[in-house]
Amino acid sequence: MVYTIFTQGRVSLATIKPAKIIGEIISKREHYAFDGILRLLVSANIQFEAVNLLKEIILPEVPTLWVFSTSYMDLAVQQRLVNYVQQGGKLVLYPEVPAYDLTGKPCRVLADELELGEWQVVPGISTVDVLDIDSVMVKQRLRFTKFTGEIIAAYQSEGERQVAAYKKQAGKGEILVLGLGMGQDYHYQLDVIKKIAGLMGIYAHLSSTNSDLSLVERRSGADSFIFVTNYDEVEQTGIICENGDALFESLEITLPPRSGIVLVRDYQLKPGITVQYSTVELTAITETNNELCLKVTPIGQDGVLKLKLSDQWQCNIGLPVNGELMIDKINSPLSIVFSQFSAPRE
Numbered sequence: 001m002v003y004t005i006f007t008q009g010r011v012s013l014a015t016i017k018p019a020k021i022i023g024e025i026i027s028k029r030e031h032y033a034f035d036g037i038l039r040l041l042v043s044a045n046i047q048f049e050a051v052n053l054l055k056e057i058i059l060p061e062v063p064t065l066w067v068f069s070t071s072y073m074d075l076a077v078q079q080r081l082v083n084y085v086q087q088g089g090k091l092v093l094y095p096e097v098p099a100y101d102l103t104g105k106p107c108r109v110l111a112d113e114l115e116l117g118e119w120q121v122v123p124g125i126s127t128v129d130v131l132d133i134d135s136v137m138v139k140q141r142l143r144f145t146k147f148t149g150e151i152i153a154a155y156q157s158e159g160e161r162q163v164a165a166y167k168k169q170a171g172k173g174e175i176l177v178l179g180l181g182m183g184q185d186y187h188y189q190l191d192v193i194k195k196i197a198g199l200m201g202i203y204a205h206l207s208s209t210n211s212d213l214s215l216v217e218r219r220s221g222a223d224s225f226i227f228v229t230n231y232d233e234v235e236q237t238g239i240i241c242e243n244g245d246a247l248f249e250s251l252e253i254t255l256p257p258r259s260g261i262v263l264v265r266d267y268q269l270k271p272g273i274t275v276q277y278s279t280v281e282l283t284a285i286t287e288t289n290n291e292l293c294l295k296v297t298p299i300g301q302d303g304v305l306k307l308k309l310s311d312q313w314q315c316n317i318g319l320p321v322n323g324e325l326m327i328d329k330i331n332s333p334l335s336i337v338f339s340q341f342s343a344p345r346e
Contacts, residue, residue, distance in 0.1 A: 021104055025070050031180045032095045033068040039184045040193040043068075045204040045215050049175060053077050057084045064200050072123070073098035078110040080216035086171030087115060090200050095140060096177035114170045116177055128155045128164050128180065131195050137186065138164075142179025153180060155218060167199060176200060187231070195213040202275065210238025213255070224265035230255035235300070248277050254301040261299040272310035273338055279303040280330050290340045297333045304328040305336070313338050314329070 041048060051062055057080055066083065072122040085091050097116055101107040110116070119142045127135045130153040138328060141155060141164040149168030154161045167176040176199060182189065194204065206215045206226065207281060213236055230236040237254040240247045240263070248263070264282055267275040270292055275282070282305030284295040296305060309315065309326045316337040318325055327336065 005302070021072055022344055025072060025289045028070050028095070028181070029068060036038070036181070036319070037066065037068070037094055037178075037193070040189060041197070042216060043189050043192050044197070045182060045206045045207075045217060046190065046193075046197055046202060047149065047217075048121040048284045049161055053080060053199075056080060057089065059088055062089065062317045064090040064092070064202060066094070067273075069093055069098050071096050071098055072100045072104070073107070074207045075101050075107050075109060077080060078107065079113075081110055082113040085173040086174050086213070088172035091175045091331065092196075092200060093175060093200045095181040097177060097178065099126055099249055103129045107219070109197070114175055115148065116175070117144055119147075119179065122155075126155060130192050133188065133192055133195065136180075136182070137153055138182045140181030141234070144177075149177075152176065152178070166177050174200075198239075205243050206237040207241045207244070209241070210236055211323075212236045213238045213253070215280065222266045223268070225267075226263040226265070227260060228253055228255065228263060229260035229281070231255050231258065248279055251279055251304065253279060253300075259299060269336075272312050272340075274308040276324070278305045280305055280334075283333075292338045294338070295333065296330060296336065298330050302329050302331045305330065309338075312341055314341065315339075 012045070016140040038052055048066070051057060051065060052213060055068070057065065067081065079202055097119060099106065099108055099111065102233070103235050121142050122141050125137060126141060127137055128141060130136045136153075143155070144163040144166065147163060147168075149164055149166040151166050152161055153165035154163050164179045165177060167174060176196070178196065182192070197203065204215075206217055208215060208263075212230065212232050214231060216227045218225045218227070226240065228240065235254060235256055237252050238248055239252055247265075253261070260282055264278045265276050266277075269275060269285060270287070273292065278296065280298045282294065284293075285299050286293045296303075305327045307315070307320070307327070308323055309320045309325055310323070315325055316339070325336075
């Protein structure tokens, strides 16, 4: 699990006096957090939660922390981050290193305590090499003139290598200073964020045999909704995997150009009726006193629906075996009606 926080978003902007500082924080948060790293993490199916930086960060509850920062950060928050790293936490700091507090006064507690070196902010679009991926477009970068650690990203100019990101040990933990202001503008940037996350031991739990399929999962308790999207101009086919194991009994998912599907797992329609998994979309659920009607639609190919039924329910399509019912070869919109017995079947 990866944890992240909008550091300035947790502090009342009313406490920040200069209007210029407020404007800078809001603008960079929009471009480099909401429309940048956070969107990339979501698109890469790397799940995260929020952490309140106004309170102490407790290990091991928060093993990895991604923190958005401008040049301005509250002194107390800087000290909490220092404590977090020194006690063994893994911190990703982006896209800047704080050098001032929220009133604009010099404050380098984080930089000095963790010995993060010296740097300048370089605005404007440029391209940097990130690990083994070259020519990655960024909208802002840091240029470190003094640092110690493993180089992660650098800008090449007339034979000069200007470091923009690096990783180092600090106390019992480590920090990745990610001095890149990056948005989600191109597909290859997903590969960039995955490699950066991998440096901190973070990997997406969902994958596909076809890397051109985009995967995002949303959960509500046991209910799982997997959004599979084909952004390409040609048909794409692949098997969806979780932690390396094929889902949906290794059935292939085929999507037409520029289309998507929501795959459902472990979704309870009603007590006694559960969708174990579906490779067709659930489009409507209607209910009367003793009946429930489920409408499904295939996207791009034949699909299947696997159900688990208690002995209080019967279905108009097939009979369950050991409480399970598989409806396959669904190649057109289909209505499935479940009727409730007045007494359990014997």
